[in-house]
Amino acid sequence: MKPQETEIAERLRLAGLRPTRQRVCLAAILFGCGDRHVSAESLHQEALAAHIHVSLATVYNTLNQFKTAGLLREVAFEGDRTFFDTNTSNHFHYYLEETDQLVDIGSTDLEVKGLPELPPGTEIDRIDVIVRLRRSGS
Known part of the structure; x- marks a missing residue:
């Protein structure tokens, strides 16, 4: 594992999440460049562009797991429009x-x-x- 991935894996463990390959890869994208707001669709596109092959359903599940663990804040409006914020x-x-x-x-x-x-x-x-x-x- 790269040093950044090791740090991310430890962050996931401290939040009570098992650091699977997909979670570590998605967390690296999410938390690798400061506070930001993403939708599941935009994170999925970033993952594919980085040659991380995950389904949109996996991205949704991971974002919700990160939210439940306190790593993300959900900002929802207009019924179905949801962003996830790394600034909690x-x-x-x-x-x-x-x-x-x-x-x-x-x-x-x-x-x-x-x-x-x-x-x-x-x-x-x-x-x-x-x-x-x-x-x-x-």
């Missing part, structure tokens, strides 16, 4: 409609006020804010 901290997003991209908004740049009273026995896990953008004059 509490932060918000711009969605650029024309390029189908998510961009982080710094957590100090937005404040949420006036939340309604929570139902008994509940607490806020996180607040997702997605600001949809389009090119002005469109």
Whole structure:
């Protein structure tokens, strides 16, 4: 195993996941270049371009396993539109409609006020804010 793959395998083990070849390869793509947002389809295309032969179903399963293990944050909107974010901290997003991209908004740049009273026995896990953008004059 290459040093980067060894580090990734250890990261997966610490998250409670067995470092299979496919998980290590997909994690190398995901975590190899800083924080980013990916869809299952875009990660699948990146894997194929890197000559990593995995099915789209395997990519979906792996992303969901990484999410459950706390390695990714799921950002879902419009029912079936889902991105996975390697930055798991509490932060918000711009969605650029024309390029189908998510961009982080710094957590100090937005404040949420006036939340309604929570139902008994509940607490806020996180607040997702997605600001949809389009090119002005469109």
